[in-house]
Amino acid sequence: MNTFLDPHQLxxxxxxxxxxxxxxxxxxxxHIDSTTVEDNAKVAFEVFKRLCKGQTRELNAVLFHVNFEQKYLTIIGDEGIHAKVHQQFWDLLHDEMSxxxxxxxxxxGLRQGILKTGEKLQHYFPLEGKNPNELSNEITFS
Known part of the structure; x- marks a missing residue:
């Protein structure tokens, strides 16, 4: 049960x-996780593999895996975006959101992280022509 964000905020x-x-x-x-009590990083990577990894043509998907109860945030970018922004971007974004x-x-915090990531994606992967939505925009929960 998510008690940190109301339906309007979601x-x-x-x-x-x-x-x-x-x-x-x-x-x-x-992805908002309220079930994991330990090894959040491992769980986040499993969620990334299921929801994002290799599922976009340019390997430019990003996952925000948040466990508010455990005060744990993981940001994982697929190979394409990670090669462009490098770890320093993710670390700074993580610090700002945290x-x-x-x-x-x-x-x-989540909204700012999403929008800053969008700016980087726009810079490195600008839209040329049609923009198929390769992955759902819906927030997932566990």
Whole structure:
């Protein structure tokens, strides 16, 4: 049960994902985990493999795996986007989002992370022609 984001905020995050993906071929997924109690990194990678890895033509999908109860955030970019932005981008984004979460700003932290990722995707994977939505924008839960 997600008690950190209300239904309106979840809907707004789906809209932020749509907006962030609009001008690029990249894809963004958000998974909120409230069941894992240990080994969050391993679980996050399993979710990434299931939802994102190798599922976009340019290998430019990004997963935000959040476990609010455990105060754990994992951001994983597929090979295409990771090769462009490198670990430093993910580390800085993680720090910024974690700082917002620490203040109790869960919605704003996720929203900012999604939009900043969208800017990077637009820079490195600009839209040329049609933009098929390769992955769902819906937030998933476990």
């Amino acid at each position: 809907s707004s995050l789906v809209e932020a994902i749509k907006n962030a993906e609009e001008l690029s071929t990249g894809e963004i997924r958000v 700082s917002e979460f620490a203040k109790g700003h869960y919605f704003e």
